[in-house]
Amino acid sequence: MTASPSNLPSRSPALSQEDQEVLDALNIRATPANTLRAYERDLLYVAAWKAARFGKALDWPEREEIALTFLLDHARDLKDAPLDDTARRTAEALIAQGLRKSLACPAPSTLDRRIASWLTFHQMKNLASPFDAPQVKQARARARRAAARPPTPKSQHPITRDVLEQLLATCQDSQRDCRDRALLMLGWASGGRRRSELTGLMREDVSLKDFDKSGVAWITLQDTKTTPKEETPRLVLKGRAAQALVHWIEVAEIDEGPLFRPVSKSDRVLTRRLSPDAVAQIVKRRLKLAGLPEGFASPHGLRSGFLTQAALDGAPIQAAMRLSRHRSMAQVQKYYDDVDIAENPATDLLG
CATH class of the missing domain: 1.10.443.10 (Intergrase catalytic core)
Structure with missing residues (x-):
């Protein structure tokens, strides 16, 4: 993977550097190239969000309150939010970086994918997931229901x-x-x-x-x-x-x-x-x-x-x-x- 080293979780203390390198290489070989690219894009987005929101780099494992804030920031439409709303200002910073398209509430599938990528990096290093906390799990389920929308086909018409x-x-x-x-x-x-x-x-x-x-x-x-x-x-x-x-x-x-x-x-x-x-x-x-x-x-x-x-x-x-x-x-x-x-x-x- 080519993600910035500062964004990546630190090495597991239970493994030697050599064993950790072997494990990292195994994870990469076992993952399709398109999935690796998606992981990198999502990790870049999450890291940029935390930097804009809190002025800090990602922690490994990430704290539950950070995961909860990420969910809440992406669970509502920010177009009508006050100009000084922190979530709105963060979203505008991401738009300026070309990492977010608009202030509209992201599709549930997009949010789920970014969270899944975030979790994958925790799992690679055998770290606890911040999204497993009861309060965060409940917020995630409610955010998914609140943002639910009819599924749209990937192609407007089938090529019969x-x-x-x-x-x-x-x-x-x-x-x-x-x-x-x-x-x-x-x-x-x-x-x-x-x-x-x-x-x-x-x-x-x-x-x-x-x-x-x-x-x-x-x-x-x-x-x-x-x-x-x-x-x-x-x-x-x-x-x-x-x-x-x-x-x-x-x-x-x-x-x-x-x-x-x-x-x-x-x-x-x-x-x-x-x-x-x-x-x-x-x-x-x-x-x-x-x-x-x-x-x-x-x-x-x-x-x-x-x-x-x-x-x-x-x-x-x-x-x-x-x-x-x-x-x-x-x-x-x-x-x-x-x-x-x-x-x-x-x-x-x-x-």
């Missing part, structure tokens, strides 16, 4: 098969078109891949041993949010999607290294890895070329679109989950429920 076809129709024969076609089709047909999973793929993660015989490509996901490294999933890509992927590999002459790469303005394939943000730009550009409204869908629409289409086509939910790699059936069930209620004959009783 018909929408995907519109995006693919904008891809012609340039290197960029070949890449975008392969990325969109792999991202959708392999189960609705996350951005980090797409950009984390290496050429070595793609096996074409069965492609000539059966038109099948095998994909090994090394970097996934929900799967332990010892359970690296192997996914199958068939038909047009497999053909698009092989075509991209051939025209880009990718023998090793990152599978999806930037393409220069002169249509030259670069050697570095495509960034997750670039995937969002690819989806945005293809939506625009397809004549769809701006903001119609985000990259997560590939994931939600795959599951929605699986429900529309009557694919068993367990089969869809084997590809999407969801751990919770309840998360996937909502896509099936949305389709079921729309197709329910009782909704047509009035004609």
